[in-house]
Amino acid sequence: MKNRFKSLLVLCLAAVVAVSVIGCNGKDSGNDDTSSKKASKPKAQAPSYINMESALPIVKKDTEDITLKIMIKNGPYYQDMKDFENDIYFINKYAERTNVKVEWQTVASESFDDTLTNSLASGKLPDAIMKGGISNSVQRNYGEQGFFLDLMENDMLKTYAPNYWALAQKYPETLSSSTMPGGSIYSLGLVRNSVGSLINSKMYFNKDWLGAVGKNVPTTSQEFYDVLSAFKSKYPNSLGFYTSSTHMEYSTLGMFGLGNRGTLNGFIDMDEKTGKTRYFPMSDQYREWVEYMSKLYKDGLLSKDYIGFSEAKLGAFTENNTVGAFAYTNLSSLTDKTQNKMAYLNGSLTGPKGYSDWYGTTSVGHTGSFIITSACKYPEVALRWADYFYSDEGALFFYYGDVGVTAVKQSDGTYEFSDSVLKNFRSGKNSYDGSAVYVSLYAYGNTPSKTQVPFNSADDNRGISLKSAYGLIGDRNIAWPAFTFTKKEERSIDDIKRDIDTYVKGERDKWIQGLNQLNDTTWSRFIRKIQQMDVDKVIETYDAALQRAYDNGFKEGKYNADMFK
Amino acid sequence: MQKVKSKRLASAIPCLKAWRKSIRKHWQLYLLLIPVLASFIIFNYIPMAGIQIAFKDFTLKDGIWGSEWIGFYHFERFFTGYKFMTILKNTLLLSVTHMIFTFPFPIIFALALNELRNARAKSMVQTITFAPHFISTVVIVGMMTAFLQPDTGIINIALTNLGVLDADTYVSRLPQFFRPLYIMSSIWTNMGWSSIIYISAISAIDPQLYEATEIDGAGRFKQVWHVTLPGIRPVIITLLILNFGSIMSVGFEKVYLMQTSINMDVSEVISTYVYERGITARQFDFATAVGLFNSIINLIMIVIVNKIAKKVSEVSLW
Numbered sequence: 001m002k003n004r005f006k007s008l009l010v011l012c013l014a015a016v017v018a019v020s021v022i023g024c025n026g027k028d029s030g031n032d033d034t035s036s037k038k039a040s041k042p043k044a045q046a047p048s049y050i051n052m053e054s055a056l057p058i059v060k061k062d063t064e065d066i067t068l069k070i071m072i073k074n075g076p077y078y079q080d081m082k083d084f085e086n087d088i089y090f091i092n093k094y095a096e097r098t099n100v101k102v103e104w105q106t107v108a109s110e111s112f113d114d115t116l117t118n119s120l121a122s123g124k125l126p127d128a129i130m131k132g133g134i135s136n137s138v139q140r141n142y143g144e145q146g147f148f149l150d151l152m153e154n155d156m157l158k159t160y161a162p163n164y165w166a167l168a169q170k171y172p173e174t175l176s177s178s179t180m181p182g183g184s185i186y187s188l189g190l191v192r193n194s195v196g197s198l199i200n201s202k203m204y205f206n207k208d209w210l211g212a213v214g215k216n217v218p219t220t221s222q223e224f225y226d227v228l229s230a231f232k233s234k235y236p237n238s239l240g241f242y243t244s245s246t247h248m249e250y251s252t253l254g255m256f257g258l259g260n261r262g263t264l265n266g267f268i269d270m271d272e273k274t275g276k277t278r279y280f281p282m283s284d285q286y287r288e289w290v291e292y293m294s295k296l297y298k299d300g301l302l303s304k305d306y307i308g309f310s311e312a313k314l315g316a317f318t319e320n321n322t323v324g325a326f327a328y329t330n331l332s333s334l335t336d337k338t339q340n341k342m343a344y345l346n347g348s349l350t351g352p353k354g355y356s357d358w359y360g361t362t363s364v365g366h367t368g369s370f371i372i373t374s375a376c377k378y379p380e381v382a383l384r385w386a387d388y389f390y391s392d393e394g395a396l397f398f399y400y401g402d403v404g405v406t407a408v409k410q411s412d413g414t415y416e417f418s419d420s421v422l423k424n425f426r427s428g429k430n431s432y433d434g435s436a437v438y439v440s441l442y443a444y445g446n447t448p449s450k451t452q453v454p455f456n457s458a459d460d461n462r463g464i465s466l467k468s469a470y471g472l473i474g475d476r477n478i479a480w481p482a483f484t485f486t487k488k489e490e491r492s493i494d495d496i497k498r499d500i501d502t503y504v505k506g507e508r509d510k511w512i513q514g515l516n517q518l519n520d521t522t523w524s525r526f527i528r529k530i531q532q533m534d535v536d537k538v539i540e541t542y543d544a545a546l547q548r549a550y551d552n553g554f555k556e557g558k559y560n561a562d563m564f565k
Numbered sequence: 566m567q568k569v570k571s572k573r574l575a576s577a578i579p580c581l582k583a584w585r586k587s588i589r590k591h592w593q594l595y596l597l598l599i600p601v602l603a604s605f606i607i608f609n610y611i612p613m614a615g616i617q618i619a620f621k622d623f624t625l626k627d628g629i630w631g632s633e634w635i636g637f638y639h640f641e642r643f644f645t646g647y648k649f650m651t652i653l654k655n656t657l658l659l660s661v662t663h664m665i666f667t668f669p670f671p672i673i674f675a676l677a678l679n680e681l682r683n684a685r686a687k688s689m690v691q692t693i694t695f696a697p698h699f700i701s702t703v704v705i706v707g708m709m710t711a712f713l714q715p716d717t718g719i720i721n722i723a724l725t726n727l728g729v730l731d732a733d734t735y736v737s738r739l740p741q742f743f744r745p746l747y748i749m750s751s752i753w754t755n756m757g758w759s760s761i762i763y764i765s766a767i768s769a770i771d772p773q774l775y776e777a778t779e780i781d782g783a784g785r786f787k788q789v790w791h792v793t794l795p796g797i798r799p800v801i802i803t804l805l806i807l808n809f810g811s812i813m814s815v816g817f818e819k820v821y822l823m824q825t826s827i828n829m830d831v832s833e834v835i836s837t838y839v840y841e842r843g844i845t846a847r848q849f850d851f852a853t854a855v856g857l858f859n860s861i862i863n864l865i866m867i868v869i870v871n872k873i874a875k876k877v878s879e880v881s882l883w
Contacts, residue, residue: 117847120625145626245826304715304733307825495842499647502833505826515739515827533647 046159050380055391057099058384066378067101068385071119071126073112073133075444077437089401089439100385109444120147127376128386133446134187134368136178136484143186144487149372149379150184157185160383163390167191167450171563172553177264177365177481179552181489188386188448189366193564196460197451198479199469200263200329201250201360203345209235209324210343217343220350221255221292228301231324240301242317243327244309245509248293248302250360251327253280255351256289259359262479267501268542270477277542279535281504287523288352294512307509318342331465332433344468348475358472361559363479370448386448395455398447401439414454452564476559483545493538500533619857623850632850639854648833656834659744659820660812666748668808670756672801675763676789691764694757706822709750710737740828747823762804763797770796802880810867813859835859 046052049063059066081087084106095101105126107115112132119125120142142148151157158165168174171193178185192198205217205227213230215223228241243251253259258280261269271278280286296302303309303323315333317323331339348358370386372379388394400407400415407415416422421439424430433443441447442458453461460469485493507526510516588595614629619639621632643649674694681687697705712720713736724730736742774792783791817836824832839855842848867882875881 113847117625142625145624147626304735307735307738307827495642495646498841502826502829506829509826513827 047378047380050160050384055388055394056097058381058388059099061099065101066099066381067103068128068376068378068382069103069105069126070128070130071105071107071116071132072130072441073109073444073446074106074131075109077434077443078106079108081437087438088441089406090398090441093402094397098385098388100381125373125375127373127378128382129371129373130369130386130448131441131444131446132368132371134371136180136367136482137490139178139186139368139371140180140184140484140487143180143184146374148186149374149376150186151188151372151383152183152185156379156383160380161188161387161390163387163394164188164191167193167390171364172555173363173365173478173481175365176549176552176554177363178367178484180484181486181548186371187368188370188390190369190445190447191390191450191452192362192364192366194451194453194456194461195473195559195561195564196453196462196466196469197456197458198362198364198476198559199358199360199460199472200362201247201327201358202329202465202468202472203251203327204325204331204342204464204468205345206318206321206324207341207343217345218349219347221352224349225296225301228296228325229299232300235321235324237322238324239305239317239322240303241296241325241327242303242309242314242323243306245306245505247309247327247329247360248306251358252293252349253289253359254357255349255355256285256292257351257353257355257357258283258285258289260357260477262361262363262477263359264363264482265480265542266497267504268539277539277546279500279530279539281508282527282530282535285353285355287518290508290511290518292352294514294518297512298514302512304513330460331463339463342464344464344471346468346471348472356475358476360472361476361479363481365481366446367482369446389447389449392452392455395449395452398449399440399442399456399458406439470561473559473561478555478557478559480546481549481554483542483549485541485545489541489544493541496534497538500530500535500538503529503533616853616857618850619854621850623848623853639851640858642851643855643858646838648838651830652833652835652838655831656813656815656836659747659834660815662744663748663751663815664808664812667752667755667759668805670752671759672763672797674756675760675767675797676793678760678764679767679793680785691757691761695761696757697754698758700754702816702818703822705750705754706819709746713737713746737823738825738827740831743823743828743832747819750819762800766797766800767793798878799880802874802878803882806867806870806874806882809870810863812866813862 049059049066051057051060078084085091085104091102091104116129116132116134125147139148143150149156151161164174171191174189174191175185178187178189180186209231210216210227213227213234215227215230218224218227231238232240249259250263257272259269260272267279267281268277269280270276293302297304305313311328311333314323314326314328315335315338318326318334318338331342334342348356350356372382376382389398396403396415400417403409403415406418406421408418409415417436417439419426422432422435425432425435437443442449442456445458450456451458451461460466507516511518516522618629618632620634620636621629622635622638623629623632627633646652678687678690681690712718715721715725715733715735721730721734721736725732730736737746770793774796775788778788778792813835815834815836817840820832820834821837821840824837835855839852842851871882
């Protein structure tokens with residue numbers, strides 16, 4: 001028996017030794033590829049094959065045969081497409097005009113993160129990543145590891161992205177929204193230089209219902225309450241004000257002076273008294289807001305199902321007349337007929353203390369739409385390739401294709417897709433976006449382009465959505481861009497901020513739904529708990545980030561429509 | 566020296582000889598064993614080398630072997646998080662109550678099923694009851710939410726009409742219903758499937774034992790108590806020990822799907838916490854550290870319970 005054990009033991013030891021030896025030798029072979037690809041840095045002088053005289057072509061004819069491998073994130077409409085490269089008008093024409101071939105790697109949005117991580121881990125990187133919506137944090141992480149190219153090196157951005165650079169001079173937040181501490185920039189972002197694309201939450205009221213109760217679109221918090229109240233009495237089976245928790249905040253926090261610098265930094269806005277950042281759920285104004293919303297809930301004026309909000313439900317409820325007032329980002333879930341029944345909020349609501357901010361505002365500058373990797377052998381070409389979309393002709397071509405072929409110019413100066421493109425939409429067989437995908441790559445946003453009117457076809461720039469945006473933009477503070485942080489700062493506050501936000505959202509919903517009582521005792525307990533969770537560290541870090549944004553050229557001010565003419 | 570060596574060799578040789586004989590006799594079985602062993606070594610043992618990233622600052626650029634060591638940083642981050650005690654408590658509470666309530670039902674069900682005389686009824690009941698096991702978690706949580714929805718959910722309507730529930734209560738979101746719903750849906754889903762092993766154990770009991778007790782005048786219930794239950798005791802204890810070994814591994818999917826902003830105090834468990842913390846920047850090192858912590862606790866639990874089981878009964882895993 002003992003001998004059996006001995007030999008068994010010996011065998012086991014041998015196995016362990018074998019495994020560790022094998023393990024030791026299993027070094028990641030992928031690393032070698034990455035390190036050799038790092039050698040591709042932007043050249044100090046423009047390569048001879050690049051046409052620096054005009055926008056197109058990018059690569060001079062009969063010089064180099066250049067192919068870019070681009071990874072692009074796509075949503076559902078594209079997955080039905082049989083031949084991505086040949087079915088989309090834009091792709092074919094653009095390859096001809098730029099003299100640059102593109103090998104497309106399309107990735108469904110659900111598996112995008114996994115695919116990207118796998119590419120990085122295996123060392124098989126594409127040349128560029130488009131529409132990835134990659135956050136500043138991830139960009140900094142992979143940029144510092146050498147996977148993403150720093151566009152500020154050798155003045156690459158200025159030399160090969162003149163259109164983007166010009167926009168950045170006009171709107172400083174274009175760059176400050178993607179500049180890392182230390183000055184590196186790893187991506188081009190969507191430039192939202194139109195009024196319609198800066199307001200990301202709007203409120204609508206059913207015109208027929210307003211007529212039936214004899215009221216107008218509200219302008220104050222009291223009128224808002226009265227309109228909802230009247231709706232409830234007239235239509236007792238209606239669901240009240242329908243919205244998601246996010247859009248409930250976007251559209252009502254402003255009445256209490258909260259969220260005065262836009263939505264890109266969560267619950268951080270400016271303390272007007274000190275000029276520094278504050279975590280606004282700790283303010284007395286937040287308490288007033290919660291009390292106001294819980295009254296709405298208690299009186300049946302706020303939908304009891306706001307936690308379970310979905311776009312599909314919004315479409316259904318507005319269609320069958322169970323919802324007469326709602327707030328959301330856009331009207332695309334409503335049918336054309338229902339959209340026409342809606343009256344829009346023409347100006348931000350004024351609260352009881354006189355505040356009339358609108359939290360649902362966003363910045364002109366965004367990040368993460370076009371990234372060039374270290375594997376790209378022609379970074380100058382790649383950058384010029386994407387930069388074209390920031391010019392007027394380029395943006396028009398990107399969204400609408402060619403006027404006279406896939407688009408027509410309207411009498412009011414705007415553009416629309418041609419009848420052949422929209423024939424399935426008009427006959428009801430397809431949605432607007434579902435038809436547009438055969439011309440352009442703009443669907444699902446986050447594109448490396450600008451939203452400037454009239455070159456952009458997105459929903460926000462049309463109809464009552466646009467009119468409402470004009471009403472709501474008046475007197476808005478310029479929104480802060482999404483701040484960037486160092487690795488150390490992220491490590492220090494990421495967990496804390498997430499924990500505090502989760503706690504705040506929980507308490508908010510429990511109070512609004514009447515599950516907990518909001519009084520002096522529970523409020524001071526709430527504040528104490530947040531302080532215990534080290535919120536001061538978060539505020540300090542955000543202060544530093546705000547200062548960095550100022551140093552990078554961001555200026556405080558107010559939006560006005562003239563900025564975007 | 567010479568003598569000791571030869572003594573060792575001498576004692577080793579008959580052992581090897583016996584082995585070689587066994588291999589020659591049953592070589593087909595050993596051949597069958599090789600792919601299994603290989604897959605275990607390749608997919609279970611070799612990847613263990615990756616555990617080291619729990620102590621490293623893992624970057625894709627440096628890979629598993631090249632990343633820097635940072636000691637217990639990830640563990641500190643996990644343990645000093647403000648919510649750690651709450652999350653640990655939630656995990657253990659959910660896991661233990663889940664086990665206490667879901668463990669007996671398959672056994673009782675198997676015993677009850679055993680009493681059925683009609684073979685067709687028996688197999689029909691079996692098929693119907695283990696069908697839910699194959700329904701995905703997402704669908705189950707979706708059904709639960711739909712049935713409990715005020716105004717439209719059948720269960721909600723039934724309970725409101727009976728006067729047990731207030732109208733407008735979103736049962737599937739409230740903290741006080743989280744654990745009961747989690748456990749009840751688990752029982753519904755898994756009772757049938759888990760009872761299979763008990764049913765087969767029951768069928769293995771010698772029928773003569775039943776006859777013997779009948780002669781002594783035992784009724785049906787006494788028979789179950791004195792023959793059937795002791796008969797499947799080894800199976801029960803083995804499964805109980807194994808259950809304890811997964812006490813820290815509260816499944817991620819169902820909890821995550823059932824979480825709402827208002828029940829986070831009870832629904833946030835280790836797996837969902839790590840999912841959130843690790844998802845944005847793909848922090849594999851942090852997730853590995855927490856996974857290692859879970860596995861160590863599970864291992865300790867299973868060793869302790871096994872020892873107890875050994876002492877109290879003759880049944881144990883090892």
